[in-house]
Amino acid sequence: MAANHERRPTSHGGVTDAIKEAIIRGDFVPGQRLVEADLSDMFGASRAAVRSSLLELTNEGLVEKVQNRGARVRAVSLDDAIEISEVRMMLEALCAAKAAEHIDDDGIAELESIGERMSAAVSAGDVFGYSRLNELLHRRVRELSGQRTAARVLDRLRAQSVRHQFRLATQPGRPSVSLPEHLAIIEAICARDTAAADRAARRHLASVIDALRQAEAAEASVAGAG
Template identity: 35%
Template sequence: MAGISDWRRISVGRPLEPVRLDEYRPLREIVFDTLRQAIISGDLAPGERLMEVQLAEELGVSRTPVREAIRQLEQEGLVELVPRKGAYVTDISMSDLADVFEIRYALEGLAARLAAERATEEQIRELEDLLEKIDETIEAGDFRRVVELDTQFHELLYAASGNQQLQGILSQLRKQVHRFRLQSLAKPGRMAIALKEHRAIVDAVARRELQAAKERSQEHIQSAAQAYMKAGDSR
Protein backbone atom coordinates (compact mmCIF):
# COMPACT_ATOMS: atom_id res chain seq x y z
CA MET A 1 0.00 0.00 0.00
CA ALA A 2 1.04 3.66 -0.17
CA GLY A 3 3.91 4.43 2.16
CA ILE A 4 5.29 0.90 2.11
CA SER A 5 8.16 -0.17 -0.11
CA ASP A 6 7.26 -3.40 -1.84
CA TRP A 7 7.76 -5.31 -5.07
CA ARG A 8 4.71 -6.74 -6.77
CA ARG A 9 3.97 -8.14 -10.20
CA ILE A 10 1.02 -7.41 -12.42
CA SER A 11 0.12 -10.24 -14.77
CA VAL A 12 -2.88 -9.58 -16.95
CA GLY A 13 -2.57 -12.66 -19.11
CA ARG A 14 1.16 -12.02 -19.61
CA PRO A 15 4.17 -11.21 -17.39
CA LEU A 16 4.96 -7.52 -16.87
CA GLU A 17 7.77 -5.72 -15.10
CA PRO A 18 7.66 -5.59 -11.28
CA VAL A 19 5.99 -2.52 -9.82
CA ARG A 20 7.56 -0.68 -6.92
CA LEU A 21 5.21 0.85 -4.37
CA ASP A 22 6.78 3.32 -1.95
CA GLU A 23 6.17 6.48 0.00
CA TYR A 24 7.83 8.80 -2.51
CA ARG A 25 5.20 8.64 -5.27
CA PRO A 26 1.40 8.66 -5.17
CA LEU A 27 -0.04 5.19 -5.64
CA ARG A 28 -2.31 6.34 -8.48
CA GLU A 29 0.76 7.63 -10.34
CA ILE A 30 2.57 4.29 -10.00
CA VAL A 31 -0.47 2.36 -11.22
CA PHE A 32 -0.92 4.76 -14.14
CA ASP A 33 2.73 4.49 -15.20
CA THR A 34 2.60 0.70 -14.95
CA LEU A 35 -0.51 0.34 -17.10
CA ARG A 36 0.67 2.97 -19.57
CA GLN A 37 3.98 1.22 -20.07
CA ALA A 38 2.20 -2.12 -20.48
CA ILE A 39 0.06 -0.63 -23.25
CA ILE A 40 2.79 1.12 -25.22
CA SER A 41 5.06 -1.93 -24.94
CA GLY A 42 2.30 -4.18 -26.25
CA ASP A 43 2.02 -6.27 -23.09
CA LEU A 44 -1.57 -5.07 -22.95
CA ALA A 45 -2.68 -5.51 -26.53
CA PRO A 46 -5.04 -3.31 -28.58
CA GLY A 47 -8.62 -4.38 -27.92
CA GLU A 48 -7.82 -5.97 -24.57
CA ARG A 49 -10.29 -5.30 -21.79
CA LEU A 50 -8.99 -3.76 -18.56
CA MET A 51 -10.73 -5.39 -15.61
CA GLU A 52 -10.58 -3.17 -12.51
CA VAL A 53 -11.01 -6.01 -10.02
CA GLN A 54 -8.39 -8.21 -11.65
CA LEU A 55 -5.88 -5.39 -12.04
CA ALA A 56 -6.38 -4.26 -8.44
CA GLU A 57 -5.91 -7.79 -7.13
CA GLU A 58 -2.78 -8.46 -9.14
CA LEU A 59 -1.24 -5.10 -8.26
CA GLY A 60 -2.12 -5.51 -4.61
CA VAL A 61 -4.01 -2.21 -4.47
CA SER A 62 -7.60 -1.07 -4.14
CA ARG A 63 -9.79 -0.42 -7.16
CA THR A 64 -9.66 3.37 -6.67
CA PRO A 65 -6.13 4.02 -8.05
CA VAL A 66 -6.82 1.56 -10.87
CA ARG A 67 -10.00 3.42 -11.79
CA GLU A 68 -8.17 6.76 -11.67
CA ALA A 69 -5.37 5.39 -13.85
CA ILE A 70 -7.82 4.10 -16.44
CA ARG A 71 -9.51 7.51 -16.64
CA GLN A 72 -6.13 9.17 -17.14
CA LEU A 73 -5.23 6.64 -19.83
CA GLU A 74 -8.48 7.52 -21.58
CA GLN A 75 -7.42 11.18 -21.63
CA GLU A 76 -4.18 10.15 -23.36
CA GLY A 77 -6.11 8.18 -25.94
CA LEU A 78 -4.68 4.83 -24.85
CA VAL A 79 -7.93 3.51 -23.40
CA GLU A 80 -11.54 3.75 -24.55
CA LEU A 81 -14.40 3.59 -22.07
CA VAL A 82 -17.37 1.83 -23.67
CA PRO A 83 -20.74 2.36 -21.91
CA ARG A 84 -22.04 -0.81 -20.21
CA LYS A 85 -19.02 -2.78 -21.46
CA GLY A 86 -15.95 -1.40 -19.74
CA ALA A 87 -12.48 -0.11 -20.59
CA TYR A 88 -10.50 -1.35 -23.58
CA VAL A 89 -7.01 -0.67 -24.88
CA THR A 90 -7.42 1.47 -27.99
CA ASP A 91 -6.20 0.40 -31.40
CA ILE A 92 -4.53 2.53 -34.05
CA SER A 93 -5.59 2.21 -37.67
CA MET A 94 -3.23 1.90 -40.61
CA SER A 95 -4.50 5.29 -41.75
CA ASP A 96 -3.57 6.84 -38.39
CA LEU A 97 -0.18 5.14 -38.55
CA ALA A 98 0.46 6.56 -42.02
CA ASP A 99 -0.57 10.04 -40.86
CA VAL A 100 1.88 9.92 -37.95
CA PHE A 101 4.78 8.89 -40.18
CA GLU A 102 3.92 11.55 -42.73
CA ILE A 103 4.35 14.18 -40.02
CA ARG A 104 7.44 12.49 -38.60
CA TYR A 105 9.05 12.45 -42.05
CA ALA A 106 9.04 16.23 -42.12
CA LEU A 107 9.84 16.90 -38.48
CA GLU A 108 12.51 14.22 -37.98
CA GLY A 109 14.33 15.63 -41.00
CA LEU A 110 14.16 19.09 -39.46
CA ALA A 111 15.42 17.79 -36.11
CA ALA A 112 18.41 16.07 -37.72
CA ARG A 113 19.28 19.17 -39.76
CA LEU A 114 19.15 21.35 -36.65
CA ALA A 115 21.22 18.79 -34.74
CA ALA A 116 23.90 18.95 -37.42
CA GLU A 117 23.98 22.70 -36.92
CA ARG A 118 23.62 22.92 -33.13
CA ALA A 119 24.70 19.66 -31.46
CA THR A 120 27.54 19.97 -28.97
CA GLU A 121 30.57 17.71 -29.25
CA GLU A 122 29.43 16.01 -26.05
CA GLN A 123 26.01 15.25 -27.54
CA ILE A 124 27.63 13.79 -30.65
CA ARG A 125 29.84 11.55 -28.49
CA GLU A 126 26.77 10.44 -26.54
CA LEU A 127 25.01 9.53 -29.79
CA GLU A 128 28.04 7.56 -30.96
CA ASP A 129 28.34 5.76 -27.62
CA LEU A 130 24.65 4.91 -27.71
CA LEU A 131 25.04 3.34 -31.15
CA GLU A 132 27.74 1.06 -29.74
CA LYS A 133 25.41 0.01 -26.92
CA ILE A 134 22.66 -0.72 -29.43
CA ASP A 135 25.06 -2.83 -31.49
CA GLU A 136 26.04 -4.86 -28.42
CA THR A 137 22.40 -5.31 -27.41
CA ILE A 138 21.44 -6.52 -30.88
CA GLU A 139 24.21 -9.11 -30.65
CA ALA A 140 22.79 -10.22 -27.30
CA GLY A 141 19.32 -10.58 -28.84
CA ASP A 142 17.63 -8.43 -26.19
CA PHE A 143 14.82 -6.95 -28.31
CA ARG A 144 13.15 -5.01 -25.52
CA ARG A 145 16.41 -3.39 -24.48
CA VAL A 146 17.06 -2.43 -28.11
CA VAL A 147 13.67 -0.68 -28.15
CA GLU A 148 14.60 1.24 -24.99
CA LEU A 149 17.96 2.29 -26.44
CA ASP A 150 16.31 3.23 -29.73
CA THR A 151 14.03 5.57 -27.80
CA GLN A 152 17.04 7.09 -26.04
CA PHE A 153 18.76 7.61 -29.39
CA HIS A 154 15.87 9.53 -30.89
CA GLU A 155 15.28 11.57 -27.73
CA LEU A 156 18.96 12.53 -27.66
CA LEU A 157 18.86 13.48 -31.33
CA TYR A 158 15.77 15.62 -30.69
CA ALA A 159 17.50 17.31 -27.75
CA ALA A 160 20.53 18.01 -29.95
CA SER A 161 18.27 20.03 -32.26
CA GLY A 162 18.11 22.69 -29.56
CA ASN A 163 14.37 23.17 -30.16
CA GLN A 164 12.32 22.11 -27.14
CA GLN A 165 8.97 22.52 -28.90
CA LEU A 166 10.10 20.26 -31.72
CA GLN A 167 11.44 17.75 -29.20
CA GLY A 168 8.10 17.62 -27.40
CA ILE A 169 6.06 17.18 -30.58
CA LEU A 170 8.27 14.36 -31.88
CA SER A 171 8.31 12.58 -28.53
CA GLN A 172 4.51 12.61 -28.45
CA LEU A 173 4.26 11.34 -32.03
CA ARG A 174 6.59 8.43 -31.25
CA LYS A 175 4.46 7.45 -28.25
CA GLN A 176 1.44 7.05 -30.52
CA VAL A 177 3.11 4.24 -32.47
CA HIS A 178 5.34 2.83 -29.73
CA ARG A 179 3.23 -0.30 -29.31
CA PHE A 180 4.27 -1.50 -32.78
CA ARG A 181 7.99 -0.96 -32.30
CA LEU A 182 8.87 -4.29 -30.72
CA GLN A 183 6.99 -6.08 -33.50
CA SER A 184 8.68 -4.05 -36.24
CA LEU A 185 12.20 -4.38 -34.81
CA ALA A 186 11.71 -8.11 -34.28
CA LYS A 187 11.47 -8.62 -38.04
CA PRO A 188 14.59 -10.46 -39.31
CA GLY A 189 17.35 -7.98 -40.11
CA ARG A 190 15.36 -4.88 -39.13
CA MET A 191 17.48 -4.04 -36.08
CA ALA A 192 20.70 -4.13 -38.10
CA ILE A 193 19.14 -1.97 -40.82
CA ALA A 194 17.93 0.58 -38.27
CA LEU A 195 21.38 0.69 -36.66
CA LYS A 196 23.01 1.32 -40.04
CA GLU A 197 20.53 4.13 -40.70
CA HIS A 198 21.20 5.63 -37.27
CA ARG A 199 24.94 5.60 -37.94
CA ALA A 200 24.43 7.43 -41.23
CA ILE A 201 22.46 10.13 -39.41
CA VAL A 202 25.08 10.55 -36.69
CA ASP A 203 27.91 10.62 -39.23
CA ALA A 204 26.20 13.48 -41.06
CA VAL A 205 25.55 15.32 -37.80
CA ALA A 206 29.18 14.89 -36.74
CA ARG A 207 30.39 16.27 -40.08
CA ARG A 208 27.98 19.21 -39.75
CA GLU A 209 26.38 18.31 -43.07
CA LEU A 210 22.92 19.77 -42.60
CA GLN A 211 21.25 18.56 -45.79
CA ALA A 212 22.76 15.09 -45.53
CA ALA A 213 21.58 14.77 -41.92
CA LYS A 214 18.06 15.72 -42.99
CA GLU A 215 18.06 13.26 -45.90
CA ARG A 216 19.48 10.35 -43.88
CA SER A 217 16.88 10.94 -41.17
CA GLN A 218 14.02 11.02 -43.67
CA GLU A 219 15.30 7.84 -45.32
CA HIS A 220 15.27 6.20 -41.89
CA ILE A 221 11.68 7.31 -41.28
CA GLN A 222 10.58 5.92 -44.65
CA SER A 223 12.23 2.60 -43.84
CA ALA A 224 10.73 2.55 -40.34
CA ALA A 225 7.28 3.38 -41.69
CA GLN A 226 7.36 0.35 -43.98
CA ALA A 227 8.40 -1.89 -41.08
CA TYR A 228 5.69 -0.46 -38.81
CA MET A 229 2.99 -0.89 -41.44
CA LYS A 230 3.96 -4.52 -41.91
CA ALA A 231 3.90 -5.03 -38.15
CA GLY A 232 0.46 -3.44 -37.98
CA ASP A 233 -0.86 -5.61 -40.81
CA SER A 234 0.38 -8.77 -39.08
CA ARG A 235 -1.62 -8.21 -35.88
Protein backbone atom coordinates in the same frame (compact mmCIF):
# COMPACT_ATOMS: atom_id res chain seq x y z
CA MET B 1 4.61 -14.22 -14.81
CA ALA B 2 4.03 -11.33 -17.17
CA ALA B 3 2.42 -9.74 -14.18
CA ASN B 4 4.31 -8.27 -11.27
CA HIS B 5 2.24 -5.14 -10.94
CA GLU B 6 2.10 -5.37 -7.19
CA ARG B 7 3.66 -2.11 -6.11
CA ARG B 8 1.81 0.35 -3.96
CA PRO B 9 1.95 3.68 -5.75
CA THR B 10 -1.44 4.70 -4.34
CA SER B 11 -1.24 8.22 -5.76
CA HIS B 12 -2.23 9.39 -9.20
CA GLY B 13 1.14 9.73 -10.89
CA GLY B 14 2.34 6.37 -9.70
CA VAL B 15 -0.76 4.53 -10.88
CA THR B 16 -0.61 6.26 -14.25
CA ASP B 17 2.99 5.21 -14.76
CA ALA B 18 2.26 1.67 -13.63
CA ILE B 19 -0.65 1.21 -16.02
CA LYS B 20 1.28 2.89 -18.82
CA GLU B 21 4.22 0.57 -18.33
CA ALA B 22 1.95 -2.46 -18.21
CA ILE B 23 0.42 -1.44 -21.55
CA ILE B 24 3.78 -0.70 -23.15
CA ARG B 25 5.33 -3.90 -21.85
CA GLY B 26 2.41 -5.80 -23.29
CA ASP B 27 1.02 -7.09 -20.00
CA PHE B 28 -2.26 -5.60 -21.16
CA VAL B 29 -2.96 -6.52 -24.78
CA PRO B 30 -4.68 -4.22 -27.30
CA GLY B 31 -8.44 -4.31 -26.99
CA GLN B 32 -8.35 -5.69 -23.47
CA ARG B 33 -10.93 -4.23 -21.13
CA LEU B 34 -9.58 -2.18 -18.26
CA VAL B 35 -12.09 -2.48 -15.42
CA GLU B 36 -11.56 0.21 -12.83
CA ALA B 37 -12.22 -2.04 -9.84
CA ASP B 38 -9.76 -4.67 -11.09
CA LEU B 39 -6.98 -2.14 -11.67
CA SER B 40 -7.77 -0.65 -8.30
CA ASP B 41 -7.15 -4.04 -6.62
CA MET B 42 -4.17 -4.83 -8.81
CA PHE B 43 -2.25 -1.66 -7.96
CA GLY B 44 -3.60 -1.12 -4.49
CA ALA B 45 -4.99 2.30 -5.33
CA SER B 46 -8.41 3.85 -4.97
CA ARG B 47 -10.84 3.77 -7.86
CA ALA B 48 -10.62 7.54 -8.15
CA ALA B 49 -6.88 7.33 -8.74
CA VAL B 50 -7.36 4.64 -11.37
CA ARG B 51 -10.09 6.70 -12.92
CA SER B 52 -7.98 9.81 -13.37
CA SER B 53 -5.08 7.70 -14.63
CA LEU B 54 -7.33 6.18 -17.25
CA LEU B 55 -8.41 9.65 -18.31
CA GLU B 56 -4.82 10.76 -18.64
CA LEU B 57 -3.83 7.70 -20.66
CA THR B 58 -6.83 8.27 -22.91
CA ASN B 59 -5.44 11.70 -23.67
CA GLU B 60 -2.07 10.13 -24.40
CA GLY B 61 -3.69 7.85 -26.93
CA LEU B 62 -2.91 4.62 -25.09
CA VAL B 63 -6.44 3.73 -23.99
CA GLU B 64 -9.89 4.35 -25.43
CA LYS B 65 -12.88 5.23 -23.30
CA VAL B 66 -16.52 5.01 -24.28
CA GLN B 67 -19.23 6.71 -22.24
CA ASN B 68 -20.65 4.30 -19.66
CA ARG B 69 -18.92 1.40 -21.35
CA GLY B 70 -15.51 1.58 -19.81
CA ALA B 71 -11.97 1.69 -21.04
CA ARG B 72 -9.92 -0.66 -23.20
CA VAL B 73 -6.32 -0.71 -24.33
CA ARG B 74 -6.21 1.12 -27.63
CA ALA B 75 -5.58 -1.17 -30.58
CA VAL B 76 -3.31 0.73 -32.95
CA SER B 77 -4.00 -0.52 -36.47
CA LEU B 78 -1.37 -0.72 -39.17
CA ASP B 79 -2.95 2.30 -40.85
CA ASP B 80 -2.66 4.16 -37.56
CA ALA B 81 0.97 3.09 -37.27
CA ILE B 82 1.68 4.41 -40.74
CA GLU B 83 0.01 7.73 -39.90
CA ILE B 84 2.06 7.94 -36.74
CA SER B 85 5.23 7.22 -38.67
CA GLU B 86 4.40 9.93 -41.18
CA VAL B 87 4.08 12.47 -38.40
CA ARG B 88 7.26 11.14 -36.85
CA MET B 89 9.03 11.55 -40.17
CA MET B 90 8.31 15.25 -40.10
CA LEU B 91 9.11 15.82 -36.45
CA GLU B 92 12.18 13.61 -36.18
CA ALA B 93 13.56 15.43 -39.20
CA LEU B 94 12.94 18.73 -37.42
CA CYS B 95 14.60 17.48 -34.25
CA ALA B 96 17.57 16.01 -36.12
CA ALA B 97 18.15 19.32 -37.87
CA LYS B 98 17.86 21.27 -34.61
CA ALA B 99 20.16 18.82 -32.88
CA ALA B 100 22.74 19.33 -35.63
CA GLU B 101 22.47 23.04 -34.99
CA HIS B 102 22.85 22.95 -31.22
CA ILE B 103 25.07 19.96 -30.54
CA ASP B 104 28.25 20.34 -28.46
CA ASP B 105 31.33 18.14 -28.19
CA ASP B 106 29.92 16.04 -25.36
CA GLY B 107 26.82 15.35 -27.41
CA ILE B 108 28.90 14.37 -30.40
CA ALA B 109 30.90 11.93 -28.29
CA GLU B 110 27.71 10.44 -26.89
CA LEU B 111 26.03 9.97 -30.27
CA GLU B 112 29.16 8.43 -31.75
CA SER B 113 29.35 6.04 -28.84
CA ILE B 114 25.74 5.03 -29.41
CA GLY B 115 26.54 4.47 -33.09
CA GLU B 116 29.44 2.20 -32.29
CA ARG B 117 27.40 0.20 -29.83
CA MET B 118 24.62 -0.13 -32.39
CA SER B 119 27.04 -1.50 -34.97
CA ALA B 120 28.42 -3.93 -32.40
CA ALA B 121 24.94 -5.09 -31.40
CA VAL B 122 23.96 -5.77 -35.02
CA SER B 123 27.25 -7.63 -35.67
CA ALA B 124 26.62 -9.74 -32.59
CA GLY B 125 23.03 -10.39 -33.62
CA ASP B 126 21.81 -8.81 -30.37
CA VAL B 127 18.37 -7.74 -31.56
CA PHE B 128 17.09 -6.72 -28.16
CA GLY B 129 20.17 -4.63 -27.36
CA TYR B 130 19.93 -2.96 -30.75
CA SER B 131 16.28 -2.18 -30.14
CA ARG B 132 17.11 -0.48 -26.85
CA LEU B 133 19.93 1.52 -28.43
CA ASN B 134 17.52 2.49 -31.18
CA GLU B 135 15.15 3.96 -28.63
CA LEU B 136 18.04 5.63 -26.80
CA LEU B 137 19.33 7.24 -29.98
CA HIS B 138 15.95 8.64 -30.95
CA ARG B 139 15.37 9.95 -27.45
CA ARG B 140 18.75 11.63 -27.20
CA VAL B 141 18.29 13.29 -30.59
CA ARG B 142 14.91 14.63 -29.41
CA GLU B 143 16.48 15.96 -26.22
CA LEU B 144 19.50 17.45 -27.94
CA SER B 145 17.24 19.30 -30.37
CA GLY B 146 15.95 21.53 -27.58
CA GLN B 147 12.54 21.44 -29.29
CA ARG B 148 10.42 20.45 -26.34
CA THR B 149 7.13 20.78 -28.16
CA ALA B 150 8.18 18.33 -30.84
CA ALA B 151 9.83 16.10 -28.24
CA ARG B 152 6.61 15.84 -26.26
CA VAL B 153 4.60 14.89 -29.32
CA LEU B 154 7.19 12.33 -30.40
CA ASP B 155 7.21 10.82 -26.93
CA ARG B 156 3.51 10.18 -27.12
CA LEU B 157 3.56 8.82 -30.63
CA ARG B 158 6.39 6.47 -29.78
CA ALA B 159 4.49 5.11 -26.78
CA GLN B 160 1.48 4.50 -29.02
CA SER B 161 3.43 2.53 -31.58
CA VAL B 162 5.84 0.49 -29.45
CA ARG B 163 4.10 -2.70 -30.44
CA HIS B 164 4.58 -2.12 -34.17
CA GLN B 165 8.06 -0.80 -33.46
CA PHE B 166 8.97 -3.99 -31.71
CA ARG B 167 7.50 -6.21 -34.38
CA LEU B 168 9.58 -4.39 -36.96
CA ALA B 169 12.74 -4.72 -34.89
CA THR B 170 12.37 -8.48 -34.66
CA GLN B 171 11.72 -8.81 -38.37
CA PRO B 172 14.65 -10.76 -39.89
CA GLY B 173 17.00 -8.59 -41.92
CA ARG B 174 15.52 -5.37 -40.60
CA PRO B 175 18.50 -4.32 -38.45
CA SER B 176 20.90 -4.47 -41.37
CA VAL B 177 18.58 -2.07 -43.23
CA SER B 178 18.06 0.38 -40.39
CA LEU B 179 21.61 0.43 -39.02
CA PRO B 180 23.16 2.43 -41.89
CA GLU B 181 20.20 4.82 -41.70
CA HIS B 182 20.84 5.40 -38.02
CA LEU B 183 24.55 5.86 -38.63
CA ALA B 184 23.76 8.41 -41.34
CA ILE B 185 21.64 10.41 -38.89
CA ILE B 186 24.44 10.34 -36.32
CA GLU B 187 27.05 11.33 -38.87
CA ALA B 188 25.01 14.26 -40.16
CA ILE B 189 24.25 15.61 -36.70
CA CYS B 190 27.88 15.26 -35.57
CA ALA B 191 28.99 17.08 -38.74
CA ARG B 192 26.54 19.85 -37.77
CA ASP B 193 24.99 19.48 -41.22
CA THR B 194 21.33 20.40 -40.68
CA ALA B 195 20.20 19.64 -44.22
CA ALA B 196 21.83 16.22 -44.20
CA ALA B 197 20.37 15.45 -40.77
CA ASP B 198 16.92 16.37 -42.05
CA ARG B 199 17.34 14.13 -45.09
CA ALA B 200 18.79 11.22 -43.09
CA ALA B 201 15.94 11.28 -40.56
CA ARG B 202 13.39 11.43 -43.40
CA ARG B 203 15.01 8.52 -45.19
CA HIS B 204 15.00 6.44 -42.01
CA LEU B 205 11.32 7.03 -41.30
CA ALA B 206 10.43 6.45 -44.95
CA SER B 207 12.12 3.09 -44.59
CA VAL B 208 10.09 2.38 -41.45
CA ILE B 209 6.89 3.17 -43.34
CA ASP B 210 7.96 0.90 -46.18
CA ALA B 211 8.61 -1.92 -43.74
CA LEU B 212 5.17 -1.38 -42.16
CA ARG B 213 3.54 -1.50 -45.61
CA GLN B 214 5.33 -4.74 -46.39
CA ALA B 215 4.14 -6.19 -43.12
CA GLU B 216 0.62 -5.13 -44.07
CA ALA B 217 0.92 -6.82 -47.47
CA ALA B 218 2.40 -9.97 -45.92
CA GLU B 219 -0.40 -10.15 -43.38
CA ALA B 220 -3.05 -9.68 -46.05
CA SER B 221 -1.61 -12.50 -48.16
CA VAL B 222 -1.42 -14.79 -45.14
CA ALA B 223 -5.01 -13.98 -44.29
CA GLY B 224 -6.03 -14.64 -47.87
CA ALA B 225 -4.10 -17.91 -48.03
CA GLY B 226 -5.26 -19.09 -44.60
